[in-house]
Amino acid sequence: MKKAMVIINPSSGKEEALNHLISVEEFLRDHGYEVSVNKTAKVLDATDFCISACKDCYDLVVSIGGDGTIHETINGLIDQEHRPKLGVIPMGTVNDFARALQIPLNPAMAIQTLTSSKVKKVDMGRLNNQLFANVVAAGSLAESLSAVTSEDKSKLGSFAYIKEAIKDLTSNPALHLVIRHDGQLWEGESSLFLAALTNSVGGFENLAPDAAVDDGLIHCFIIKDLNIFNTITVSLSLLFGNLKGHKDVIYFTAKHVSVSSPESVRTNVDGEEGPALPIELSIIPRHIEVIVPDEE
Numbered sequence: 001m002k003k004a005m006v007i008i009n010p011s012s013g014k015e016e017a018l019n020h021l022i023s024v025e026e027f028l029r030d031h032g033y034e035v036s037v038n039k040t041a042k043v044l045d046a047t048d049f050c051i052s053a054c055k056d057c058y059d060l061v062v063s064i065g066g067d068g069t070i071h072e073t074i075n076g077l078i079d080q081e082h083r084p085k086l087g088v089i090p091m092g093t094v095n096d097f098a099r100a101l102q103i104p105l106n107p108a109m110a111i112q113t114l115t116s117s118k119v120k121k122v123d124m125g126r127l128n129n130q131l132f133a134n135v136v137a138a139g140s141l142a143e144s145l146s147a148v149t150s151e152d153k154s155k156l157g158s159f160a161y162i163k164e165a166i167k168d169l170t171s172n173p174a175l176h177l178v179i180r181h182d183g184q185l186w187e188g189e190s191s192l193f194l195a196a197l198t199n200s201v202g203g204f205e206n207l208a209p210d211a212a213v214d215d216g217l218i219h220c221f222i223i224k225d226l227n228i229f230n231t232i233t234v235s236l237s238l239l240f241g242n243l244k245g246h247k248d249v250i251y252f253t254a255k256h257v258s259v260s261s262p263e264s265v266r267t268n269v270d271g272e273e274g275p276a277l278p279i280e281l282s283i284i285p286r287h288i289e290v291i292v293p294d295e296e
């Protein structure tokens, strides 16, 4: 019999994940799976559950939660001989990973995709010794994005990030960053460095419109030191999907990137607080298999 492990974060989004648990279990059982359910209670529980799913040769791991839960789940796949397929029921406030893969944000519809015959091989990023699925951000802005409250995200959606960004860019100085990418060097003052694997970042599905989930590339944006006027124009470019065309934004793609700073700088990884600089980023092409909706 096929085996599915459900990893559910009851605290994600508006704390409604548990309302959908029985439907997920019933749907999987009706489709021939033996189902085990693991509820997360604290940081890294999802990673530990996913490691045991790999060791016990599960066919499928279903992550019910937000991008942070997916981040912790995929980190259980590192260096495992057997890697189950991943199914996603988006229950977070932003759900970038689901958006990028066109997985329905409506939970009842997302459940139906779990038996889709379409499986997509998706790139993963490696940051030092962990994986990331969506985005790494560094700079004072990244630190304040980590501080966006769940309450604000639920109320304002992606605009919670714009609100925090404008507050940050108008009050904090830019940082000195040293960025090496595929043999090239950029050094200067920057308000934010972003490395994206998918088109959707912070709920803005247009942030990196060229980023395909399986293109083997890290899509990088260096946002230079901004004054208040440029902060507004950069925010508008972001909204209208032309961030890379803004005169104060440097855009490039790479397979290896290192970021360091003489200052003490923290990062944000897949929406959660990440390690301090320096960081090394690389791409692991088509590393995990995600169940996505069948073609219309």
Ligand SMILES: Nc1ncnc2c1ncn2[C@@H]1O[C@H](COP(=O)(O)OP(=O)(O)OP(=O)(O)O)[C@@H](O)[C@H]1O
Residues within 6 Å of the ligand: 009, 010, 011, 012, 013, 014, 040, 041, 042, 043, 044, 045, 065, 066, 067, 068, 069, 070, 091, 092, 093, 094, 095, 096, 150, 153, 271, 272
């Ligand atoms: N039972 C729990 N109570 C509180 N926090 C939890 C629990 N289980 C896991 N966590 C933590 O929740 C965070 C992940 O939340 P997740 O990102 O899934 O939801 P979200 O923040 O609402 O969604 P999004 O990232 O899409 O905005 C991780 O830091 C994880 O360690």
